[in-house]
Amino acid sequence: MQKIKSGIKGLDDLLGDGIPKGKCILLVGGPGSGKTIFAIQFLVEGAKFDEAGLYISLDEKPDEVKEEMMSFGWDLESLEREGKLFFIDATPLRKADRSEKNIPIKTGVLDLKIPEVTLHSIIDTATELVSEEKIKRIAVDPITALILRYDVPSERRMAVLGFFDALSATGCTSIITSELRATQLNRDIQPEEFLAQGVIVLHTINHEGTIIKAIQIEKMRGIKHDVQLRPYVINNKGIEVFPKDRTF
Amino acid sequence: MQKIKSGIKGLDDLLGDGIPKGKCILLVGGPGSGKTIFAIQFLVEGAKFDEAGLYISLDEKPDEVKEEMMSFGWDLESLEREGKLFFIDATPLRKADRSEKNIPIKTGVLDLKIPEVTLHSIIDTATELVSEEKIKRIAVDPITALILRYDVPSERRMAVLGFFDALSATGCTSIITSELRATQLNRDIQPEEFLAQGVIVLHTINHEGTIIKAIQIEKMRGIKHDVQLRPYVINNKGIEVFPKDRTF
Amino acid sequence: MQKIKSGIKGLDDLLGDGIPKGKCILLVGGPGSGKTIFAIQFLVEGAKFDEAGLYISLDEKPDEVKEEMMSFGWDLESLEREGKLFFIDATPLRKADRSEKNIPIKTGVLDLKIPEVTLHSIIDTATELVSEEKIKRIAVDPITALILRYDVPSERRMAVLGFFDALSATGCTSIITSELRATQLNRDIQPEEFLAQGVIVLHTINHEGTIIKAIQIEKMRGIKHDVQLRPYVINNKGIEVFPKDRTF
């Protein structure tokens, strides 16, 4: 199985050599755990090796993401101009609508009548872009908005599998972020974790009053990997994992 | 990313230098944790630097808020007269109705027939006021009443995102308070915490029979920040955070 | 902010000087925690200073309450005769019906066809009585029966807010009791606790096999107050709080 560099310092050591090429990796984490940072760092790393990346933004506007990522020294707009990074703004409010100041609120989101972004439309757009622009890495951030509307468990399962299949079909390696609702290690596993080819969890644990950030490779099909919790920090270069340290 | 002073003593140290300008910060806390005090302190601080503030009151009447804040030496009525502080009374009972003594109860709240305060109407009023009065800071206290009526998770998500977008569109920096229902560190994360650009949590923890008040910057997009629990007190000058202390 | 004596020995020390005048204080406690004793003690204290009190009884018949309170040396019937204490019997079975022996059961409660006691009717009666009798203190014991029928969260919220508003509108200081369903410190916060101007919790904790009774001022808007758990006992003079002691 071929591997590619994740771009996350220390993480590839846990995976032997990198993450499996062409697979869908689920990245599960709480608020402030660094899911978006991880996703962008993964794309920026690709850009270094001329592997173009695609960031599909579901909750946050691309402009906001670009601004926030400046603090890590990542100039996403330059990468975009160089054709090494592409953005799909899949937030529910489409760009066209935002030009008229009050409309988004009045006739848009709050009345819930705008044409919905669907799994289908995202896949179509992404597939087209990948084939035209020779994209190699994709980040979907987060999957939550897409799957919330499937509330029958069996349908949700099929939709998620279909989405993963479609991403795999593009030939790209994908990072898909997902929300972690628990603040402790003992938690309920989400169905998506069983369906993804790999699962990385970003824990924010309250341990006797101290907040500990720990990364765990919960699953990585076909790759021998470290299974322990390992500390990580978010510093001014992004996420850094300490692959040989214990958390507590 | 530009920052502004929060006005909460000790808090800005945790954030480097202040809170990110123009963003929506969610402030999560239990009853008695000081959410309203935090929100008003944030606006009073702005007034010192001639940044006008807007307080949107959802549960409590502005007059009650003003009275309660006297104990911290904040004369909100004077600030109001000077045009440095504005109030929107978005409690379900409108002012006009309250003049007739028994009516609010008889035909109002309890029959649930009064015209509802909506996300839409609040945004419209706030947007207009911000543009007319050069307001720079907004506090929405609390968001609970607004989102309770969206009980389908995907709709709630869209409504919250739309509300945050609309606040951001005003150009102001906003504090939005939210109710924390748990009395322990291990809790379920609320969906809003994933959607906000920053989340500050005011914990009231029962630790071996002692009540501890601790503040945690759970998330602050684009800003390097302290992640630990830090003690805080409510004293006669408002909220004070001890940025270098441990809670236990 | 003006304060009045609560009448609970030791409690006013935790509050500085007394409870805030004209506010609605929620008193949360389990079975046997002394909610009714607290409420009556608050009214008896008022009577000493010629502040007439009104007890609105929702679950228990006033006659039963009067009998039970004898053990604390409180002669409520005398106070009633002197015009210092008034009772509204808001139990579902009205007095008129109880004269016919079997009727309450046959056509009454169990068939659920009797005219319901509503928030509206209670407020109307109380408002009228307050204005005629110069009442200064109100106890509502408990609020549970009144709010159980609002099972939509947003309606429940509005009904509770409206009820608190109406009580405040009378100018009286009110104690409203509420049921605490948990037997441990870590519990879910009830929505009412966010809406009240003050919340006092009467805990009955199982601590390593020992039952501990502890009082906690969870919230008191506009008043600096002690936040710790403090032991209390129910002795032959009512409730006594030990404001300087630790519980464990």
Next chain:
Amino acid sequence: MQKIKSGIKGLDDLLGDGIPKGKCILLVGGPGSGKTIFAIQFLVEGAKFDEAGLYISLDEKPDEVKEEMMSFGWDLESLEREGKLFFIDATPLRKADRSEKNIPIKTGVLDLKIPEVTLHSIIDTATELVSEEKIKRIAVDPITALILRYDVPSERRMAVLGFFDALSATGCTSIITSELRATQLNRDIQPEEFLAQGVIVLHTINHEGTIIKAIQIEKMRGIKHDVQLRPYVINNKGIEVFPKDRTF
């Protein structure tokens, strides 16, 4: 407040002197905790002082109860013959039907078409019997079957209150048993515990692998009482409480 002897050795010490006369006491306990033994022991004690007792059996047939109680040396049939003890068989299968061997199963219980035993019919029968036979003590064992059919919380509350009222109206002192579903001290309080005039809990606790039986007077309106957990045993004379011992 007048008191009567409970008949449970050691229990009256916890209550000062006995249980309050004319009140409804809820007895909450798990399977095997001795609820039925407690209830019968209470009635047998009354019989010693010529206070006739009435046992209303909801789940178990009176004949089975009589047989089981033989092991404590209680000859209930003799007491019945002497007019000191009466039984109402309120199990869903009425006596008349049981004469035909297969019918109860074929057309009865399992098809759920038999005339239901209702709160109403039980109260009517009990009230009549009490007035004719000068009954002073009542045991209802258990209340569960009666209240399960009220699944709307507000209706359940009213039905329980009405049932307690009707029992009080007979002038008798009543023990009403209720099921405890938890096997630990930390549990959710049942609504009935707030509505009863007294609550006694029979705990069966797993403490570090040892099963401990402990009694707790959770509530007893109008009577000063011990609040701690106290050990009890079921021996060949019924239930015996050790009022000065600690459980662990």
Next chain:
Amino acid sequence: MQKIKSGIKGLDDLLGDGIPKGKCILLVGGPGSGKTIFAIQFLVEGAKFDEAGLYISLDEKPDEVKEEMMSFGWDLESLEREGKLFFIDATPLRKADRSEKNIPIKTGVLDLKIPEVTLHSIIDTATELVSEEKIKRIAVDPITALILRYDVPSERRMAVLGFFDALSATGCTSIITSELRATQLNRDIQPEEFLAQGVIVLHTINHEGTIIKAIQIEKMRGIKHDVQLRPYVINNKGIEVFPKDRTF
């Protein structure tokens, strides 16, 4: 109260002398706890004393049960030939149907159209067999399939009571197995445990990483019994209880 030997080595010591004759005993346990072994051992013991037994199999085919029980040296087929043991195959797929290879799946279980096994039909068959064959002991393994279809709590309660009554009416002593869903001592009690005349629990506990099997007589009406957790093993003679040992 008459007793009979359970056949479980060590168990009768906990019960004084054996289990109560003619009663319904609920046997609650997790997967692998030995419920079926217990039930068969109880019947095999009876066969030794010429008390014929009836095994009503709800989930597993009798042939499978017979095969599995060989490992304990129990030759159930011989007992069957001698008229000392009878089987009712109450699995949803009837014997007649199984002769045609594909039919069970195509038109049977998965389409859920086969005539259902009901409480009623089982009782009828069992009652007839008991009276013809002089059966003294019955095992029903498990009750789960029968009661799952009663999802209204009050109906479930009545169905279970009716089933227990019908079994008691046969004059036999019965063991009814039930599923235990929890893997810890602290669990929710099932309604059936309140309705049975006796309850024996087979615990499989994870204690600090060690799996411990422990038996507990939770309830046994009319019989003084040990209440502690006692270790048991499944060895090549069936279940053996160590009545004087502690579990941990």
Next chain:
Amino acid sequence: MQKIKSGIKGLDDLLGDGIPKGKCILLVGGPGSGKTIFAIQFLVEGAKFDEAGLYISLDEKPDEVKEEMMSFGWDLESLEREGKLFFIDATPLRKADRSEKNIPIKTGVLDLKIPEVTLHSIIDTATELVSEEKIKRIAVDPITALILRYDVPSERRMAVLGFFDALSATGCTSIITSELRATQLNRDIQPEEFLAQGVIVLHTINHEGTIIKAIQIEKMRGIKHDVQLRPYVINNKGIEVFPKDRTF
């Protein structure tokens, strides 16, 4: 009872000698626990002894499984060519459809209109294949997708029992994988665990910050077996169990 080698190093020691021939064994585990590895290892072991195997893939495409298993040195394609291993691709997207690139997404999974894979169709195909190809071992990986659509508990129970019966009817020994949603030892037991003839659990436990992988034979009808948690690893030869070690 006849046994066969599981192929999992160390596991057969826990089972005496191997797993029971012709039975359905449920394999329960979390994401990354090695369920698929276990299932394939079981089939590869059979192939060594000329027992042909059938892998029924419900979530993952057979090609992906084959690729992932390369890392353990298992050349599944060769085994397939030699007629020792067969695959049924029961993923919701059928092979025929996948030839047209965009169709799976557009008209397929996400619209949920493709002909569903059913328990029935899988059983039919498997039964036919087993009889034609002399297959002796079957793996179904996982059962989750098949049973999610039965949301009425009694129907789910019947469907699972019918599926197990049909697999047993083929004469093969089967491993059926199932998802474990908990990350701690104390968990709710799934209904399937009561219905299977054997249950093996692959635990991934967070023990004081260390991730521990432990296997437990929860149940194995008719076979004396070890009941303790035993450590296992996933190394470059597949799963290896340490049958004499303790986990912690």
